[in-house]
Amino acid sequence: MASVFPLADLKASVKSDPRPGSRSDSWVDTIIKGDCVSALEALPSHSVDIIFADPPYNLQLGGTLHRPDQSLVDAVDDEWDQFASFEAYDAFTRAWLLACRRVLKPTGSIWVIGSYHNIFRVGATLQDLNFWILNDIIWRKTNPMPNFKGRRFQNAHETMIWASPSAKAKGYTFNYDALKAANDDVQMRSDWLFPICNGSERLKGEDGKKAHPTQKPEALLARVIMASTKPGDIVLDPFFGSGTTGAVAKRLGRHFVGIEREQDYIDAASARIAAVEPLGKAELTVMTGKKAEVRVAFNVLVESGLIKPGQVLTDARRRYSAIVRADGTVASGGEAGSIHRLGAKVQGLDACNGWTFWHFEDGQSLRPIDDLRSVIRSDLAKAE
Amino acid sequence: MASVFPLADLKASVKSDPRPGSRSDSWVDTIIKGDCVSALEALPSHSVDIIFADPPYNLQLGGTLHRPDQSLVDAVDDEWDQFASFEAYDAFTRAWLLACRRVLKPTGSIWVIGSYHNIFRVGATLQDLNFWILNDIIWRKTNPMPNFKGRRFQNAHETMIWASPSAKAKGYTFNYDALKAANDDVQMRSDWLFPICNGSERLKGEDGKKAHPTQKPEALLARVIMASTKPGDIVLDPFFGSGTTGAVAKRLGRHFVGIEREQDYIDAASARIAAVEPLGKAELTVMTGKKAEVRVAFNVLVESGLIKPGQVLTDARRRYSAIVRADGTVASGGEAGSIHRLGAKVQGLDACNGWTFWHFEDGQSLRPIDDLRSVIRSDLAKAE
DNA sequence: CGTCAGTCTGAATCAAGCA
DNA sequence: TTGCTTGATTCAGACTGAC
Numbered sequence: 001m002a003s004v005f006p007l008a009d010l011k012a013s014v015k016s017d018p019r020p021g022s023r024s025d026s027w028v029d030t031i032i033k034g035d036c037v038s039a040l041e042a043l044p045s046h047s048v049d050i051i052f053a054d055p056p057y058n059l060q061l062g063g064t065l066h067r068p069d070q071s072l073v074d075a076v077d078d079e080w081d082q083f084a085s086f087e088a089y090d091a092f093t094r095a096w097l098l099a100c101r102r103v104l105k106p107t108g109s110i111w112v113i114g115s116y117h118n119i120f121r122v123g124a125t126l127q128d129l130n131f132w133i134l135n136d137i138i139w140r141k142t143n144p145m146p147n148f149k150g151r152r153f154q155n156a157h158e159t160m161i162w163a164s165p166s167a168k169a170k171g172y173t174f175n176y177d178a179l180k181a182a183n184d185d186v187q188m189r190s191d192w193l194f195p196i197c198n199g200s201e202r203l204k205g206e207d208g209k210k211a212h213p214t215q216k217p218e219a220l221l222a223r224v225i226m227a228s229t230k231p232g233d234i235v236l237d238p239f240f241g242s243g244t245t246g247a248v249a250k251r252l253g254r255h256f257v258g259i260e261r262e263q264d265y266i267d268a269a270s271a272r273i274a275a276v277e278p279l280g281k282a283e284l285t286v287m288t289g290k291k292a293e294v295r296v297a298f299n300v301l302v303e304s305g306l307i308k309p310g311q312v313l314t315d316a317r318r319r320y321s322a323i324v325r326a327d328g329t330v331a332s333g334g335e336a337g338s339i340h341r342l343g344a345k346v347q348g349l350d351a352c353n354g355w356t357f358w359h360f361e362d363g364q365s366l367r368p369i370d371d372l373r374s375v376i377r378s379d380l381a382k383a384e
Numbered sequence: 385m386a387s388v389f390p391l392a393d394l395k396a397s398v399k400s401d402p403r404p405g406s407r408s409d410s411w412v413d414t415i416i417k418g419d420c421v422s423a424l425e426a427l428p429s430h431s432v433d434i435i436f437a438d439p440p441y442n443l444q445l446g447g448t449l450h451r452p453d454q455s456l457v458d459a460v461d462d463e464w465d466q467f468a469s470f471e472a473y474d475a476f477t478r479a480w481l482l483a484c485r486r487v488l489k490p491t492g493s494i495w496v497i498g499s500y501h502n503i504f505r506v507g508a509t510l511q512d513l514n515f516w517i518l519n520d521i522i523w524r525k526t527n528p529m530p531n532f533k534g535r536r537f538q539n540a541h542e543t544m545i546w547a548s549p550s551a552k553a554k555g556y557t558f559n560y561d562a563l564k565a566a567n568d569d570v571q572m573r574s575d576w577l578f579p580i581c582n583g584s585e586r587l588k589g590e591d592g593k594k595a596h597p598t599q600k601p602e603a604l605l606a607r608v609i610m611a612s613t614k615p616g617d618i619v620l621d622p623f624f625g626s627g628t629t630g631a632v633a634k635r636l637g638r639h640f641v642g643i644e645r646e647q648d649y650i651d652a653a654s655a656r657i658a659a660v661e662p663l664g665k666a667e668l669t670v671m672t673g674k675k676a677e678v679r680v681a682f683n684v685l686v687e688s689g690l691i692k693p694g695q696v697l698t699d700a701r702r703r704y705s706a707i708v709r710a711d712g713t714v715a716s717g718g719e720a721g722s723i724h725r726l727g728a729k730v731q732g733l734d735a736c737n738g739w740t741f742w743h744f745e746d747g748q749s750l751r752p753i754d755d756l757r758s759v760i761r762s763d764l765a766k767a768e
Numbered sequence: 769c770g771t772c773a774g775t776c777t778g779a780a781t782c783a784a785g786c787a
Numbered sequence: 788t789t790g791c792t793t794g795a796t797t798c799a800g801a802c803t804g805a806c
Contacts, residue, residue: 060781067777068796070733076779086511116520116545117781120511123504127470135537136500138522140575141778146797147571149782150560150673153519153611154798156573158779159543161500176534187531189540191524191575196778199801214779227537517781554784560796570798674795675784681793724794737794 004266007034011042028234031246031258031266036238039259040099048257049173049233051100051110052224052245054216056081057118058089067148076213080261086121093125096238101129103236107171109134109228113160113216123161131163134172138191139220143198162228173228181329181338188227194219203242203268211268212242221248229254231284243269250276253284283309283325306372313339313358316366320346322358330358339369388650391418395426412618415630415642415650420622423643424483432641433557433617435484435494436608436629438600439477441502473502477509480622485513487620491555493518493612497544497600507545515547518556522575523604527582546612557612561673572611578603587626587652595652596626605632613638615668627653634660637668678764680757682723682738683712690756697723697742700750704730706742714742723753 005027013026032039059081065073083089100110110131112122126133137160144156164172179188194217201218203211221244225235231253237245240258242265249256250273260266301307307324314321322332322342330342337345339354347357355370389411397410416423484494494515496506510517521544528540548556563572578601585602587595605628609619615637621629624642626649633640634657644650685691686708693710706716706726714726721729723738731741739757743750 057779058781059779061779062781065780065782066735066796068737070731070735071776073780073782074777081779115779115781116507116517117779119520120504120507120545123500124508127504133500134535135539136503136543137537138524138541138575140522141799143778143799144573145778145780146799147780147782148796149780150564150571150796151558151782152780153521153546153563153574154571155519155780155782157522157575159520161504162537174535179537180534187534187538189528190537191522191541195800198778198799202778202801210778551781679793722793724792735794737796739794740796 003030004270005030005032007032007039007042010039014042014044027257028255029250029257031240031243031260031269033260033263033266035261036259037095037099040096040103040238043103043236043257045102046105047234048103048236049105049108050225050229051104051108051236051238052221053096053100053110053112053237054214054239054241055093055096055112055114055118055122056083056239057115057214058083058121059117065148073145073148074213078213089118090121090125093122094129097125097129097131100236100238101131101165104165106165106169107173109162109164109172111160111162111224111228113139113158115155115158119159119161126161126163130166132165132167132169134162134164135190136161140191140193142193142195144196160224173230173233175227175230178329179227185338192220192223197244203272205268212265215242216244218244218248218251221245222252225249225252225254231281240269241265243272246273247276250278253278253281279309282323282331301369301372307360307369311360313360313369314366315343315346315357316359316368318366322346388654389414389416391416391423391426394423411641412639413634413641415624415627415644415653417644417647417650419645420643421479421483424480424487424622427487427620427641429486430489431618432487432620433489433492434609434613435488435492435620435622436605437480437484437494437496437621438598438623438625439480439496439498439502439506440623441473441498470505474505474509477506478513481506481509481513481515484620484622485515485549488549490549490553491557493546493548493556495544495546495608495612497523497542499539499542503543503545510545510547514550516549516551516553518546518548519574520545524575524577526577526579528580544608557614557617559611559614559670559672562670563611576604576607581628587656589652596649599626600628602628602632602635605629606636609633609636609638610670614670615665624653625649627656630657631660634662637662637665678761680760680764681712682753684760685753685756686710686712688760690759691744691753695744697744697753698750699727699741700743700752702750706730714738 010027010032027043032042057076059076061075061077065075067073083092104110112126114122123133123136139158139160141156141158144154147154180186197215197217202215205211225248229235232255234255234257235245235249236257238259240246240260243258246256246258246269258269260269309324311324312321313324313330320332322330324330325336329336330339332342332346335342335345339358340352343352343354343357344350355373356368358369359366360369360372394411394416411427416426488494496510498506507517507520523542523544525540525542528538531538564570581599581601586599589595609632613619616639618639618641619629619633620641622643624630624644627642630640630642630653642653644653686693691708693708695708696705697708697714698705704716706714708714709720713720714723716726716730719726719729723742724736727736727738727741728734739754740752742753744753744756
């Protein structure tokens with residue numbers, strides 16, 4: 001897993017089995033080293049299910065920026081983020097988006113993340129190329145960097161665009177019911193709240209400094225992948241960087257393909273992905289349709305890591321137990337469903353408040369999962 | 385207030401006093417009836433302080449942007465139609481944005497609101513025209529319309545772009561301190577939470593149906609106007625519609641100019657604005673920080689005797705010390721200079737705010753010399 | 769072992785005024 | 788236009804080390 005694939009070898013491999021849709025599988029679950037567009041052009045047509053792209057933002061920073069305490073802000077000044085003009089950035093964007101569409105299945109979809117520096121150009125280019133925008137999604141950051149000079153609003157979000165390859169492409173995956181069940185039985189909205197990536201999740205080099213300047217949080221990728229793929233799907237990331245997409249895809253039982261130019265990033269991502277333990281099949285079953293009659297309400301706990309997929313919940317007296325799945329449903333015996341339904345089911349009742357019925361192990365004691373919801377609510381309140 | 389101004393009369397009026405920056409005032413606090421670009425071209429250059437624009441996103445596009453996926457139009461016509469439509473929309477956007485910039489003061493700023501159907505094109509056009517994006521702001525709706533088909537995320541937000549007329553235009557108004565104070569003493573973020581406009585605020589016709597399809601909530605406009613204008617400023621809305629911008633501007637003690645083509649909307653907006661009662665001066669006072677306060681130099685403290693020549697200043701932890709000299713400079717070791725330069729020097733930094741760095745003995749405690757500046761300012765205020 | 773205070777840092781288009 | 792001086796300015800969360 002996560003082997004590195006030199007571009008020349010990839011071309012030879014794909015040439016030997018070039019049928020669209022077929023694949024020799026040699027490039028699946030690998031990181032292809034090379035230029036984004038060249039690597040994309042070496043892949044078979046219509047061969048991946050979704051694309052998650054975190055392209056350079058084309059930040060145009062002036063001088064240096066200091067905090068009020070005079071410490072220096074470590075800005076993104078990498079060579080890969082430098083473009084001569086908007087025209088150059090647009091040409092770059094067109095090229096990789098066109099290459100992406102050829103590789104994407106007609107039933108697939110693409111996600112692109114950006115900030116106000118680049119996202120408007122990306123969105124307009126997507127439309128110009130006849131991609132069909134399905135949603136724009138706002139990642140609200142719980143802990144964004146402040147505006148130090150007090151001359152603007154605190155830049156507290158980033159924008160993702162979710163699009164299908166054409167207006168007529170209808171087969172894209174959207175796990176509506178699972179998302180709704182996981183969101184307290186109301187539709188998942190277009191604004192998502194997550195912390196930025198730091199702490200132990202943040203990859204660091206031997207010098208203790210961040211391995212990549214723009215590492216995205218796994219929770220963000222988890223929601224993207226759970227929303228728009230099925231288990232076993234192939235997720236392509238043409239700007240692989242620190243490999244968050246690959247790590248989350250592997251954990252969630254999806255395949256990945258990464259494209260990356262810089263060897264340092266490839267090394268960090270390879271090691272990271274190798275350490276990932278995939279979830280089991282039971283945890284990954286995505287609820288589909290209404291026949292399951294299952295309505296869950298706590299995937300935020302799962303996404304935030306307060307509850308982990310595979311974790312066992314019980315009632316207060318440990319008479320009943322259930323296993324948490326990655327999509328925010330729970331399973332027990334042959335039954336699966338929302339915390340509320342399964343709680344009722346195991347007790348033989350018509351209704352049940354899953355939040356107070358199900359408990360989790362906290363050291364030696366059992367605590368209701370509602371306690372964890374309080375933690376999330378507290379975070380949400382702070383973010384408002 | 386809120387009289388209607390036929391475009392022909394406006395042209396005659398402005399022609400009689402065409403000096404840029406000057407104004408006969410005849411067009412202030414009126415609704416100009418006519419085409420957006422023509423009306424803008426009839427206004428004096430550099431005459432308004434901010435622009436709030438809620439442009440149509442389906443202009444000349446027929447059903448293209450809103451069309452559900454199941455279109456009966458065949459493929460070739462469909463693609464051609466889309467391409468032509470985006471081009472037409474871009475041309476329209478360029479035209480009204482260019483006309484807006486001529487009318488906008490160099491110290492002004494512009495807000496544009498839109499959804500994913502059009503905001504990416506608007507943002508890219510703003511950048512192409514060398515507007516300088518200051519922030520993108522997300523209006524999160526507390527009560528958005530559900531997604532009925534369950535094929536996408538609930539579209540629960542709209543996007544606003546806030547921009548200055550050029551990268552070098554620095555004088556735009558931003559009431560940072562007032563916003564921060566109003567936000568529990570933390571910086572105002574780029575994501576704002578407001579309900580959509582309904583209930584009694586929603587304008588309705590005699591038939592009881594909504595007078596305008598996209599009436600914006602007054603709270604949204606209030607934050608925009610309070611953030612980026614001063615009392616007495618002129619707020620221009622080139623797509624006036626139901627007149628929310630005018631109503632809020634009047635209530636908040638600002639002037640407005642509206643441009644609108646449809647007589648029905650003009651009638652509704654005129655009546656609405658006429659009923660608005662402006663707030664009093666006391667309610668409108670904007671909290672300002674030190675930037676807007678009277679400048680008090682360090683030597684004023686020495687001259688006034690609050691700080692005495694020979695007195696020793698230290699930093700908050702008494703790691704560094706300096707002696708005050710009669711000319712208002714301070715000295716430490718062999719170095720001397722302003723409170724700022726010496727503060728930077730002793731710390732080995734490029735810059736330092738001497739007002740908050742240097743402290744003086746006050747009984748048993750250390751207090752920043754900035755406290756003494758407040759004393760001076762207080763005395764000055766009493767003398768006014 | 770826990771607590772508390774201090775430190776560090778994150779995709780940043782981040783000053784204004786005058787000579 | 789450019790360069791220099793003055794002086795205005797930070798939130799949340801993880802980590803570190805003292806006690």
